[in-house]
Each structure stands twice: as structure tokens, then as C-alpha cells.
Amino acid sequence: MNKVLLFNPRSANNKYRIPNSILNIAASVDGKYDWVIVDGNCEHDPLAKILSYLDTGEFRYLGFSVMPGPQLRQAIPISKAIKEKHPNTTMVWGGYFPSNHAKVVLDSGYVDFIINGPGDNAFPNLLDALEQFKPYEFIKNLIYKADGKITKTIKEDLIDQDSLPSLPYDKLNSFYPIPKFLGKTYLGEKTLAYHSSIGCPFTCSFCAVVPIYEARWKAKSAQSVYNDVKYIKDKWGADAIEFHDNNFFVSEKRAVDFARLITPEKMTWWGMARIDTMDKFKDSSLAAIRESGCKMIFFGAESGNNAVLEQMDKGGTQTGEQIIRFAERMKKFDIVPEYSFVLGTPAPTQEQVEAQIDFEIDFIKKVKQVNPMTEIIIYTYSPVPTEGSTMYEEVKAAGFAFPQTLEDWISPAWESFDLRKNPLTPWLTPEMINKIRNFETVLNGLYPTVTDIRLNSLKRRAIKLVAGLRYKIDLYKYPYEIKLLQKVWRYRQPEIQGF
Numbered sequence: 001m002n003k004v005l006l007f008n009p010r011s012a013n014n015k016y017r018i019p020n021s022i023l024n025i026a027a028s029v030d031g032k033y034d035w036v037i038v039d040g041n042c043e044h045d046p047l048a049k050i051l052s053y054l055d056t057g058e059f060r061y062l063g064f065s066v067m068p069g070p071q072l073r074q075a076i077p078i079s080k081a082i083k084e085k086h087p088n089t090t091m092v093w094g095g096y097f098p099s100n101h102a103k104v105v106l107d108s109g110y111v112d113f114i115i116n117g118p119g120d121n122a123f124p125n126l127l128d129a130l131e132q133f134k135p136y137e138f139i140k141n142l143i144y145k146a147d148g149k150i151t152k153t154i155k156e157d158l159i160d161q162d163s164l165p166s167l168p169y170d171k172l173n174s175f176y177p178i179p180k181f182l183g184k185t186y187l188g189e190k191t192l193a194y195h196s197s198i199g200c201p202f203t204c205s206f207c208a209v210v211p212i213y214e215a216r217w218k219a220k221s222a223q224s225v226y227n228d229v230k231y232i233k234d235k236w237g238a239d240a241i242e243f244h245d246n247n248f249f250v251s252e253k254r255a256v257d258f259a260r261l262i263t264p265e266k267m268t269w270w271g272m273a274r275i276d277t278m279d280k281f282k283d284s285s286l287a288a289i290r291e292s293g294c295k296m297i298f299f300g301a302e303s304g305n306n307a308v309l310e311q312m313d314k315g316g317t318q319t320g321e322q323i324i325r326f327a328e329r330m331k332k333f334d335i336v337p338e339y340s341f342v343l344g345t346p347a348p349t350q351e352q353v354e355a356q357i358d359f360e361i362d363f364i365k366k367v368k369q370v371n372p373m374t375e376i377i378i379y380t381y382s383p384v385p386t387e388g389s390t391m392y393e394e395v396k397a398a399g400f401a402f403p404q405t406l407e408d409w410i411s412p413a414w415e416s417f418d419l420r421k422n423p424l425t426p427w428l429t430p431e432m433i434n435k436i437r438n439f440e441t442v443l444n445g446l447y448p449t450v451t452d453i454r455l456n457s458l459k460r461r462a463i464k465l466v467a468g469l470r471y472k473i474d475l476y477k478y479p480y481e482i483k484l485l486q487k488v489w490r491y492r493q494p495e496i497q498g499f
Contacts, residue, residue, distance in 0.1 A: 005061070017244075018194075194229060205391040466481055
């Protein structure tokens with residue numbers, strides 16, 4: 001009874017991707033422990049599938065990858081049901097949610113251990129200790145309960161990513177055909193999701209990555225990334241790549257090396273970056289990246305207000321002026337910049353909060369003016385429990401608190417919170433939230449995202465016509481006609497639904 005079941009809870013109703021996080025854990029125990037994967041995206045009844053394995057009596061260990069938002073909807077009730085029926089199993093959660101909310105997870109009574117960051121060593125070492133009845137207190141990257149208290153072990157240095165074992169794609173294919181995970185998107189007919197690095201070298205106070213990686217970043221070499229992508233392209237026909245790294249473009253040399261390797265493969269791709277990092281790239285580098293098939297890059301613009309950028313601890317050298325200048329610079333390379341903005345940051349008075357929202361709306365319109373092709377993603381500020389963060393201390397002082405029980409996290413309000421659409425913060429009034437949402441509706445009406453491949457040219461012209469006058473005269477209230485068209489046409493919002 002020492003087999004391992006790895007579960008990837010549902011994250012999308014369609015267009016789901018290769019479960020890289022849980023597959024990474026599978027690679028860490030492959031050859032040492034027998035393992036199976038259950039993907040909640042592919043199963044009509046994942047609990048029944050999991051129980052069919054557990055009822056054999058051969059499985060003792062369960063590893064769940066749990067990100068904030070939709071994955072909690074399956075992870076919480078399924079974990080609870082498993083512990084009720086199979087109490088002797090060992091439940092291990094990994095991912096941003098349990099790492100950032102360890103107490104509420106462990107207080108639930110049905111999660112035994114949390115992997116706090118990368119599990120490449122922590123997970124197999126924990127299994128070895130439990131199998132051999134040895135202490136696990138000195139295993140790095142663990143969080144668990146001992147004598148009623150939460151214990152966190154020290155963090156492990158980030159591992160050289162090229163030294164890690166290859167992901168077991170072929171074994172995953174024996175559970176779920178790989179082509180199921182290669183979805184049709186704006187990028188291509190068979191889009192591959194891939195992680196080429198972990199962490200980020202910055203400390204933005206609103207980012208869930210920061211408490212886990214603590215401004216550290218490690219990446220696979222360009223050659224290793226190319227080898228993996230090439231393998232999946234040749235074997236299963238992938239023609240596009242979504243790089244789900246938190247920050248793909250940290251290294252200009254690595255990005256350009258990969259671009260030159262992938263160019264002959266004629267694949268299109270997308271990744272995430274910082275504006276102040278890529279603004280330092282040479283023109284020749286940006287040209288090579290575009291020539292290699294990169295169509296769009298996601299940038300965390302966050303705010304055009306330099307004081308707010310400082311409040312967010314954005315770090316680096318990013319400024320409002322640079323955000324606009326860089327959007328204009330991207331035009332000559334034909335790369336679509338996808339800018340995210342975070343509205344509704346805390347301020348001493350409600351008047352200041354509203355003034356900041358108005359400033360960001362005007363700033364977004366300036367960005368659109370210099371480069372209309374810029375994609376705009378709008379979030380409302382959602383607190384992240386970053387220890388030592390001045391901003392988080394301000395948030396707590398203002399009266400904000402996270403749920404005290406794990407079950408409360410799967411209420412509709414808190415799920416929307418994790419998608420950064422419903423902030424549940426005391427300094428934002430309903431009127432302010434409506435202002436943000438209404439502006440977003442009008443903006444998406446006049447500039448519908450290019451990533452919505454179902455929205456044909458006729459529909460685009462119609463909704464742009466309806467939204468154009470509102471946008472021109474700053475009339476954002478009650479955009480019911482635009483909302484109706486978006487609902488009828490099932491308009492996609494990339495920040496919630498991806499490509």
C-alpha cells in the first residue's frame with residue numbers, strides 16, 4: 001500500500017492544458033513509486049475515479065495540485081470525502097493556495113502536509129520518510145501540523161532545472177491522450193502549455209508567487225525547452241505554445257536563443273514578461289522573438305501612477321511614461337502587448353481610491369491611443385498574504401480578513417475573489433466596483449480581444465459600433481446593450497478563460 005495518486009482538480013470547463021504541475025511531481029517519483037494521474041478536467045466524476053483506485057487498497061499517498069480559484073471547487077470536497085472513506089491515506093497539497101493559506105488548509109483536518117514551493121525533492125523525500133518511519137522535520141519546503149501548531153521547514157535553494165528528469169508525457173498519454181490537452185486557440189490549432197522556469201526575481205506585493213519563491217528565479221536552458229517542445233510537436237502535432245512561466249523573459253539571451261531554435265519549426269507562441277525588463281532588449285532581439293512566431297506577450301503594467309507602482313512594490317524601473325512608450329515601441333515589431341492593470345488599491349480615503357480608479361481609466365485610454373492593438377486586462381486588487389509586506393499590513397488594518405474555514409473558500413464570492421474580479425475589500429464601494437466593471441465592458445466592446453476566435457468580423461463591427469460613442473464621451477454607466485451582446489455571443493475574457 002504505497003502507490004501514489006496524483007490529482008489535478010478542474011481548472012477550466014474547456015480548453016484545458018497538460019497538467020504540468022502534477023506531471024512534474026510524477027516525474028519526481030517515477031521509477032521509485034508506482035503512480036497514476038487523475039485529471040479533473042477530463043473526468044465527468046473525478047471522485048468516483050479516485051475512489052476506484054483507492055478501493056483497491058494499493059494507494060496510500062495522494063498529491064493534489066491546488067491553485068486559487070476554480071480548482072478549490074473540486075479539491076476541497078473531494079479531499080474531505082477521501083479522508084472520510086479512507087482515513088489512513090496521506091493527503092499532500094501543493095500549489096499557491098495551500099502555501100499562502102497553510103493554516104486554514106491544515107486546520108481542515110483532511111490535509112496532512114503542504115509542499116511549500118517546488119516539490120521535486122520535498123515530495124519524494126516525504127514519501128521515503130513516511131515509508132521508512134523516519135523523521136521528516138528536516139525535509140525542506142514542508143508545512144505540517146505538530147502538537148497543534150503549524151510548522152514550516154526551511155526553504156530549499158531552487159534546483160537547476162536542466163537537472164530535473166523529463167516529464168513523463170508518454171505515461172500521461174496512457175491515462176489521457178495528449179491531443180486532448182492541445183486545444184485550438186488564437187495561437188494555433190493544437191496549443192501546448194509549457195513551464196520553462198519557476199519563480200520571479202521581483203517582489204510585487206499583490207503577487208502570490210512572491211511568498212513562495214522570495215524573489216528567486218531558475219530556468220531551463222533554451223536547448224532543453226526546445227527539445228521538449230520539439231518532441232511534443234513531432235509526436236502529437238503541437239503547433240503553438242503558451243509559456244505559463246511567471247516571467248519567461250527574465251534573460252534576454254535565453255529568450256533569443258530559444259527564438260532562434262524554434263524559428264524553423266514555424267510555431268506561434270506567447271509568454272509573460274515585465275515591461276522594464278523587455279524595454280532593455282535590443283531591437284534585434286525583439287525582431288528575432290517576433291520572427292520566431294511570438295505573436296503576443298503579457299505584461300504586468302498594473303498602474304500608470306508611479307506612486308501606486310511604488311505602493312505595490314513593483315520594483316525594477318517601471319514608470320507610467322515607460323508603459324506608454326513601450327506599447328508604442330511594440331508596434332514596429334508586430335507583437336501584441338497584453339497589459340494587465342490592477343484597479344482599486346487601498347488609499348487613506350474613499351475619495352483617493354476613486355480618484356485612482358479615474359486616473360487608471362484615463363491612463364488606459366492613453367495606452368490605447370498610442371497602440372490600439374494593446375490588449376487590456378483589468379483586475380481589481382485582491383490582497384495576498386505576503387509576510388512583511390507594507391501593503392498587506394495596510395489591508396489588514398483596514399479590516400480585510402480571509403475566510404477562517406476551508407469550506408468558505410468555495411463560496412461564489414471568494415471564488416470570484418481569487419479570479420480578481422470581486423475584491424471583498426472594505427475600501428471599495430459597490431459604486432466603485434461598478435465603475436470598473438462598466439468601463440471594462442465598454443472597453444471590451446470597442447476593442448474586443450483578438451484572442452476570442454469565435455467572434456467573427458461582423459460581430460466585432462457591430463459591438464464596436466455600439467460601444468464607440470460611449471467610449472468617446474466617457475459614458476460608462478449602465479452598458480446593458482453591450483453586456484447583452486457579450487452574453488449572447490459568449491464573449492471570452494482572457495484573464496478568466498485564457499485563450
